[in-house]
Amino acid sequence: MKRTLIILAVLIALFGAGAFTLAWSGIYNVAASTGHLAVTRWFLEFGMRNSVETHALGIEVPPLDDPSLFYRGLGHYQGGCAPCHGAPGEGRNPITRQMLPPPPYLANTIEHWSAAELFWIVKHGIKYAGMPAWVAQQRDDEVWAVVAFLQRLPEMEPEEYRRVSESQATSQIEGTPEERARLLAVAGSAGESLVACARCHGLRGAGGGEGGFPRLAGQSFEYLQHALESYAVGSRPSGIMQPVAAELSEAERRNIAEYYAGIEDAPYPPKPQVADRETLQQGAALVANGAPEQGVPACVTCHGPSAAVAPDPVYPSLVGQYAEYIALQLELWRSGKRGGGSYSEIMATIAEQLTDEQIRAVSLYYASLRPGEAPQAAAESLGERLDAPSVVPDDRN
Amino acid sequence: MKADKRHPITKAECPFGFRWPVAASLVTAFLLLTGCDGIQAALTPNSPGAERIAEIAWILFIGAAVIFIAVMALTLYAMIARPGRGGWIGSGALIIGGGLIFPVVTLSALLIYTLDAAGVMTAPAEGNPLRIEVIGHMWWWEVRYLDEDGNVAFVSANEVRVPVGRPVTAAVSTADVIHSFWVPNLAGKIDMIPGRVNDVTFQAEEPGTFRGQCAEYCGAQHAKMAFFVVAEEPERFARWFEHQSGPAREPQTPFITRGRDLFLSSGCGACHTVRGTPAAGRIGPDLTHVGSRVSIAAGILDNHIGTLEAWIANSQRIKPENRMPSFDVFEGEDLRAIAAYLESLK
């Protein structure tokens, strides 16, 4: 018994020394060009597949049918995934194809994975393979958006892929190539970097993707610059916007902010259809009066429309913003994930008090507003807060 | 254990000795009593109601002390009496008299006496009382002053000002959870209960500043929910009342004007009212005359430009989870300008 143990120990030590000598001598070839042995490839694949399956156990899949999720996923896929994984109808990048293992063409492999497994892969990446983890680990909502898109990828013909990726923001706004050229010329020094933004936010900053991409037109220079700064330094986590903003120099961020802040004629999408009268009234009341019994202040003071005193320009406008985007941001604050520095702290304290129902109402209400179109409902309920009624019932006074 | 007949309990068997417990309790009682002297103390009453409460406290304390000493004396006697001597302690007469009749009579008398005192405090005030409404919020106090016709003359916060020698009726209620309004020097506790309005009446006898405290746990910052009561001579009070009914002071210098503009553009008006400006929010304290108050943030900070700055930039650190966001967004000069503006609102 004792002998066996000793022999075993010696064998292990020899093996370790051998492995070390192999690595030290430099005989082992780390070249990606030579590929793996078939057995190594099988083993790595086997290990990866099982690891993903095990780690994805217990992940709950939220509803993924909201079109804004699909578009947000698509938008990010084009910039963040397609360079490695390719896309329908687009030639694949010859450089990334020489990685080892090579990034697979996803349209062919997606069906092997469940939504939870895709989520896990996209969020955490894959070790020793060059598959990167998600930039903003707290933004599960963004990862799910990518999953929502991936699940539709296999059935997508090149024709359809081109159509949806173009229609998400650009086509509804830019119109003819001449007009695009004119807008880019107006953008001046921002023009070059603007092309990247326009893919999601449009050349006129009208946003799009059914609410997947926020509207930028109508925001002040101060707010846009502040938002881009926050993304770039990572204080406002977003796996989609952080990489884009971090690539710009400070001067580029300023130029683009100036360009978008100067746009006055950006078109609006149709008003949300799902909003019934009652919801809009509830939203209007909240915007005009807040909900004092809950500690929620009137949004109008800081976000308009037509506040009595012009708010600090660093405070964003919400008029005509997409409902999906407003609701998403409020939910991020409620779950402590919005980030954005000191200004964001102001909004965090307020957003914490809101209920689901109030978030829906206020989002739909703002999304239905258009500048200059003073909403009746808001004006009607404004009178209420001006007189503070005595708490003691009349008969006791 | 076999006790010595002449020394039934020896020193060694009673580890603390005889004298220490007595001395220790006297010292403790003394220390506790000295703590009861001051601006938040039931034992230095400054209103008829609080005097009754203090009187009850003393009667109960002295009465209980006398009874306690008597019982202890009997117990001790029972332990050290020679065998056959202390039999009378177990007699039926003493048990029925001391154990039944005495408590029934004493407790009934006390009950009648205290109910009578409580009645005095909640009875509608005689004469022409000053009427106020105090509304508890998490975690501050809204104070409304009513005019002769019972309409709200003006709204203030975290401070109750009263004239001496005139009864004050406070109708207390709450905007959220249960709080309890308690100014020990002036009145007993009165709960602020959702859906109810309770009345409490008091009358300050001497000018002075007293501290009140929420006396019903109401969440994270319950301990930091205090306020001050300032009692002053009727003429001074009348002048104050008149001034408070008016709008906020207009800024007198460019710096203060800048402070006001920042106050308005930063959205403070979404939660605060400053009469005479567009700020008409009702989530937080009325700030129309905030500069004239003794304290800010519900009795927890002195009121001057430094504490105002600290509060604006750090409210969530000073009082975590309160409903005012920290505005840690101003440059030093701007912050000072806003604080200076608030300070100028005398």
Ligand SMILES: [Cu+2]
């Ligand atoms: Cu409390």
